[in-house]
Amino acid sequence: MGCEPGLDRLRRGRRRRGGGAAGRQRRTHGAGRRRRRGYPRRPGARNRCRQPRAPARFRLRLRPASAEARLGLRLRPRRPDLRHRGAHRGRFQDVTETDRIARAYQELEARAGARWSLANRGNQSILNERRRVFRRLLERAGWLPLGDRRVIEVGSGTGWELAQMVELGGKPARLVGVDLLPDRVATARRDYPEIEFHHANAEKLDFPDASFDLVMAFTIFSSILERAMAQNVASEIARVLKPGGGLLWYDVRYDSVSNPNVKAVPRSRVEELFPGLSGELETVTLLPPLARRLGPATPLAYPVLAALPPLRSHLIGLLRKPR
Numbered sequence: 001m002g003c004e005p006g007l008d009r010l011r012r013g014r015r016r017r018g019g020g021a022a023g024r025q026r027r028t029h030g031a032g033r034r035r036r037r038g039y040p041r042r043p044g045a046r047n048r049c050r051q052p053r054a055p056a057r058f059r060l061r062l063r064p065a066s067a068e069a070r071l072g073l074r075l076r077p078r079r080p081d082l083r084h085r086g087a088h089r090g091r092f093q094d095v096t097e098t099d100r101i102a103r104a105y106q107e108l109e110a111r112a113g114a115r116w117s118l119a120n121r122g123n124q125s126i127l128n129e130r131r132r133v134f135r136r137l138l139e140r141a142g143w144l145p146l147g148d149r150r151v152i153e154v155g156s157g158t159g160w161e162l163a164q165m166v167e168l169g170g171k172p173a174r175l176v177g178v179d180l181l182p183d184r185v186a187t188a189r190r191d192y193p194e195i196e197f198h199h200a201n202a203e204k205l206d207f208p209d210a211s212f213d214l215v216m217a218f219t220i221f222s223s224i225l226e227r228a229m230a231q232n233v234a235s236e237i238a239r240v241l242k243p244g245g246g247l248l249w250y251d252v253r254y255d256s257v258s259n260p261n262v263k264a265v266p267r268s269r270v271e272e273l274f275p276g277l278s279g280e281l282e283t284v285t286l287l288p289p290l291a292r293r294l295g296p297a298t299p300l301a302y303p304v305l306a307a308l309p310p311l312r313s314h315l316i317g318l319l320r321k322p323r
Contacts, residue, residue: 097224097225097226097229098180098201098229100225100261101180101223101224101261102180102181104223104261105181105223108259108261115292120292121294121295121296121298121299122286122288122290122291122292122293122294122298122302123288123291123292124298125286125291125298125299125302126285126286126288126291129284129285129302129306130250130284130285130316131164133282133284133316134168134248134316135168137248137316137317137318138168138248138318140318141246141318141320143213143214143246144168144169145168145169145170146165146168146169146170146171146174146214147169147170147171148171148174149170149174149213149214150174150175150176150211150212150213150214151165151170151174151175151176151212151213151214151215151216152175152176152177152178152207152211152212152214152215152216152240153175153176153177153178153215153216153217153218154178154202154205154215154216154217154220154233154237155178155179155180155202155217155218155219155220155223156177156178156179156184156188156197156216157179157181157184157188158184158187158188158191159177159187159188159189159191159192159195159197160191161216161218162175162177162188162192162195162216163175163191163192163195165216172192172194172195173194173196175195175196176195176196176197176198176207176212177195177196177197177198178197178198178200178202178205179197179198179199179200180199180200180201180202181199182199185197185198185199202220202233202236202237203229203232203233203236204236205236205239205240207240208240209239209240210240210241210242210243210245211240211242212240212241212242212245213242213245213246214245214246214247214248215237215240215241215245215246215247215248216248217237217247217248217249217250217251218248218250218251219250219251219252220233220251221233221234221251221265221269221273222251222252222262222263222264222265223261223262223263225261225263230273231273234273234274237274238274238276238277238321241321242321243321243322243323244320244321244322244323245320245321246279246318246319246320246321247274247277247279247318247319247320247321248318249270249281249315249316249317249318249319250284250314250315250316251265251314251315252264252265252313252314252315253265253266253267253283253313253314253315254287254313265315266315267281267315270315270319274319276321276322277319277320277321278319278320278322279317279318279319279320280317281315281316281317281319282315282316282317283309283312283314283315283316284306284312284314284315284316285306285312285313285314285316286302286305286306286311286312286313287311287312287313288313290305290311291305
């Protein structure tokens with residue numbers, strides 16, 4: 001529909017002021033006086049073509065929270081300088097990478113400590129699925145039961161994951177944990193006194209070469225944002241690993257929207273960190289923010305959703321060192 005002149009308005013003006021030349025003259029003189037005196041132009045003087053506005057029920061309203069924010073992950077590549085996000089507030093400015101990691105974990109525990117509670121059915125499903133995959137990988141390698149094999153976990157935290165190796169036949173005296181945070185090491189020593197725990201930086205492991213049959217690295221490289229430090233830790237892991245030994249890997253493949261201190265570790269990055277190791281990585285673990293919201297439907301919904309590869313947030317695998 002084209003833009004029509006305001007005929008109705010003109011007709012109404014003629015009826016009010018009188019039609020013909022006299023009416024046009026009065027209207028012209030009035031408009032000239034207004035322009036000469038600096039008055040603004042009458043709103044209806046120009047006939048503008050406006051598109052009709054859609055009824056309210058047909059209008060599209062955009063929500064401020066995107067799907068990525070609601071799910072808690074970032075599907076697009078992260079900007080390379082997010083390690084310094086918040087530096088203008090003085091949080092991580094002029095600190096070492098080890099200090100940044102310590103502060104980040106302290107903030108995470110204070111802000112989201114209950115998020116990983118096992119009272120949530122989604123967290124239970126995540127844990128059970130991960131255990132099943134670990135057992136399958138070790139069985140395929142012929143390492144079950146673990147027996148006298150020596151196992152070390154880099155970034156052992158409170159020691160809970162390492163203690164689960166006892167269920168796979170590992171001997172507590174052959175298990176070793178290393179963590180950067182002293183309070184976590186103290187908690188692990190208190191809860192699992194039969195296991196050996198060390199407070200140390202994984203860039204320099206105080207163990208001889210080829211000391212361990214199995215190294216566990218669970219979500220530690222995603223917390224190391226400095227590439228040089230990550231490469232140093234990877235080199236130490238490869239050094240203490242025996243020929244024919246394996247690295248049990250589990251880490252995220254998506255960036256986190258809610259936590260800028262977590263960086264995705266895709267397959268290409270794993271190959272870059274461990275060029276001397278070989279093995280297959282597979283996707284696992286339904287997106288945790290989604291899994292925690294399944295509620296009573298978790299037993300039925302979790303396997304169905306976890307079968308969709310884009311919804312799997314982690315990579316898992318056993319990488320072997322050649323003999």
